[in-house]
Amino acid sequence: MIHPLPPGTRDVLPDEARELRQLGGRLRAVFERDGYGEIQTPALEYEDVLRLGDDRAAGAAFRLFDDQGRVLVLRADGTIPAARLVANRFADAPLPLRLFYFAHAYRAVERGAAQSREFLQAGLELMGSDAPEGDAEIVAVVLEALSSAGLRRHRIGLGDASIYPLLLAQSGVPEAERATLLAHLQRRDLPALQADVDRLGLSAATRDMLLAPATLRGGPEVLERATGPLAVAVENLRRIHELVSERNGAEADRMIFDLGLAREMSYYTGTVFEVYDPAVGYALGGGGRYDDLCGKFGRPLPACGLALDVQRVHMAQLEEERLG
Amino acid sequence: MIHPLPPGTRDVLPDEARELRQLGGRLRAVFERDGYGEIQTPALEYEDVLRLGDDRAAGAAFRLFDDQGRVLVLRADGTIPAARLVANRFADAPLPLRLFYFAHAYRAVERGAAQSREFLQAGLELMGSDAPEGDAEIVAVVLEALSSAGLRRHRIGLGDASIYPLLLAQSGVPEAERATLLAHLQRRDLPALQADVDRLGLSAATRDMLLAPATLRGGPEVLERATGPLAVAVENLRRIHELVSERNGAEADRMIFDLGLAREMSYYTGTVFEVYDPAVGYALGGGGRYDDLCGKFGRPLPACGLALDVQRVHMAQLEEERLG
Numbered sequence A, B: 001m002i003h004p005l006p007p008g009t010r011d012v013l014p015d016e017a018r019e020l021r022q023l024g025g026r027l028r029a030v031f032e033r034d035g036y037g038e039i040q041t042p043a044l045e046y047e048d049v050l051r052l053g054d055d056r057a058a059g060a061a062f063r064l065f066d067d068q069g070r071v072l073v074l075r076a077d078g079t080i081p082a083a084r085l086v087a088n089r090f091a092d093a094p095l096p097l098r099l100f101y102f103a104h105a106y107r108a109v110e111r112g113a114a115q116s117r118e119f120l121q122a123g124l125e126l127m128g129s130d131a132p133e134g135d136a137e138i139v140a141v142v143l144e145a146l147s148s149a150g151l152r153r154h155r156i157g158l159g160d161a162s163i164y165p166l167l168l169a170q171s172g173v174p175e176a177e178r179a180t181l182l183a184h185l186q187r188r189d190l191p192a193l194q195a196d197v198d199r200l201g202l203s204a205a206t207r208d209m210l211l212a213p214a215t216l217r218g219g220p221e222v223l224e225r226a227t228g229p230l231a232v233a234v235e236n237l238r239r240i241h242e243l244v245s246e247r248n249g250a251e252a253d254r255m256i257f258d259l260g261l262a263r264e265m266s267y268y269t270g271t272v273f274e275v276y277d278p279a280v281g282y283a284l285g286g287g288g289r290y291d292d293l294c295g296k297f298g299r300p301l302p303a304c305g306l307a308l309d310v311q312r313v314h315m316a317q318l319e320e321e322r323l324g
Helices: A014-033 A079-089 A133-148 A163-170 A175-186 A190-199 A204-215 A220-225 A228-247 A310-323 B014-033 B079-089 B133-148 B163-170 B175-187 B190-199 B204-215 B220-225 B228-247 B310-323
Strands: A044-046 A063-065 A071-074 A097-106 A118-127 A155-160 A255-258 A271-276 A285-289 A303-309 B044-046 B063-065 B071-074 B097-106 B118-127 B155-160 B255-258 B271-276 B285-289 B303-309
Touching (some): A014 A097, A014 A133, A014 A310, A063 B063, A079 A097, A079 A118, A118 A133, A118 A310, A133 A271, A133 A303, A155 A228, A163 A175, A163 A204, A163 A228, A175 A190, A175 A204, A190 A204, A220 A255, A228 A255, A228 A271, A271 A303, A303 A310, B014 B097, B014 B133, B014 B310, B079 B097, B079 B118, B118 B133, B118 B285, B118 B310, B133 B228, B133 B271, B133 B285, B133 B303, B155 B228, B163 B175, B163 B228, B175 B190, B175 B204, B220 B228, B220 B255, B228 B271, B271 B303
Parallel strands (some): A155 A255, B155 B255
Antiparallel strands (some): A044 A071, A063 A071, A097 A118, A155 A271, A285 A303, B063 B071, B097 B118, B118 B303, B155 B271, B285 B303
8 A cells, every 4th residue: 555645746765865964964064164054934935925036936836825815835946035034134234145045945847747846955045246256156166065065077057047038139029929939948949949930920040049049058168159149148157267267177167158048037137057967867956146136025136046956966976976 | 124924934044043953963863873764755745645644634734736636735743744654665674663854844823822833843753662662762762862952951741642531431421522621631721621521510520530630740759649540551651761761860850740641643542742841831842652553554553753843942952051
């Protein structure tokens, strides 16, 4: 008699739990060494409060009613609650604020997809620090934390969330259609993009302009090939590479520039990050710069952050060990 | 601009988070030293699965619908999910099973009451070990863990969940009325009990028999004064005291026998525990023996456990330090 669990949730048994504790402890030690302080926020928050940060409350999918009829949601990310906490509790604190959390987040899963509905995030948020310095610090701390946890093949991809909105605006795509095309670009679904380009009667030159960033992926040399409307974003990425190289040359080699990278969250305004390990076929985490988010809660601050999926990092560890 | 949080939930800032981490680490070190292995279960489970363990799914108050129309709840305790996990995943494991968890549980709060809706439990479950040996082990490990965390004044109250149901059955209270009287007894609400005794036309002798256990509270000497229908429960408590004394005499002095102690959960079948510290006015945790619970999930095992409220233990630590 096996009692079912909701799809996308799981039990963890002692051997794995011990390894996850060790992994968490190593990540936390690097975060604390670099001056980050841990915060905790409730798993349940008012939906209307989280929606101040993002229309979809970061994709919160689990809703329930309070005894007073207010809608509660299970948090779907750690960044919006952190911005809310900083507005409530750190109104006068000296800047920058360096915060981290280990917290479960909850999202809907597509039926049949092997996705997690509940997943443990190890997240860093650096608030009150501008690009490119803040971006470089987040990149360096995350790479060092993963190295300290024993990963050897991890990489971080860097793009810029401003690239596609800018190109779509310049390419004459009607505003009402931009979200659809952006979604294709985020999934790198080129056939769907091509179909919409045809449907909208856009030119081949426009299509090529939209696809160009997706072909620019690699070491810092790809930044030499990006021009025109991408210049500001590219200059920022180049500076991030310089700053990380000055701090830790070995870790800087893990940076992959990827101008086609787009992240799902609407609150990213600049650099976006995605963490990979070639030993596994999925991202280990992601993040980016969100300069407008804290202001929506009443405390305007340039900020950026990144969250790792602890279970996926653990899977990458195991897979690296297996591959030797 | 302060953004409200749901009543009974809170943010934790870095200084407190660091202390909570240290406290958790010390408790965990003792649990692991004594052979307990950590488990994790999902925060969201199917209500009909958890209700196998207890009619009210341990009081789960937060319900939501799956995309397939099934009812999910946020866990309200750690014991029912642990029993479910053991049936699913440890069908053939050697006994006893020693498990622990650090997990948030979620319960409804009364409006205006300063209760937590979300609280972190540090729980121990010992499955496959009979009374009194299993009960004594749980008592000893919990007392040692709290001492290791730096508490100096903590106490554990021990009662027996079988006492009141037995007395109610022997006193001629109609079965339909027993739950009401039991609830009064659990809250030690003697005026309400007196009113119901009058309403039901019970004798003064019956009332006195029901109230007698509530007056038996103190060191092992109170066990000498309990007789009649309480004899089996009292003999078990006496043996627990002996076993804990043999293992650790200093910790045994922290035991308070309290035959009026009753716990809310319906699944307790024998000894029940409640942890106190005179520095604060609320229980730091509780638990008991639940010999019928695992069988409801298909794996009959005698078992007992105890969960500490980590935040309350931390408050007791701070208050002990303040009092010096």
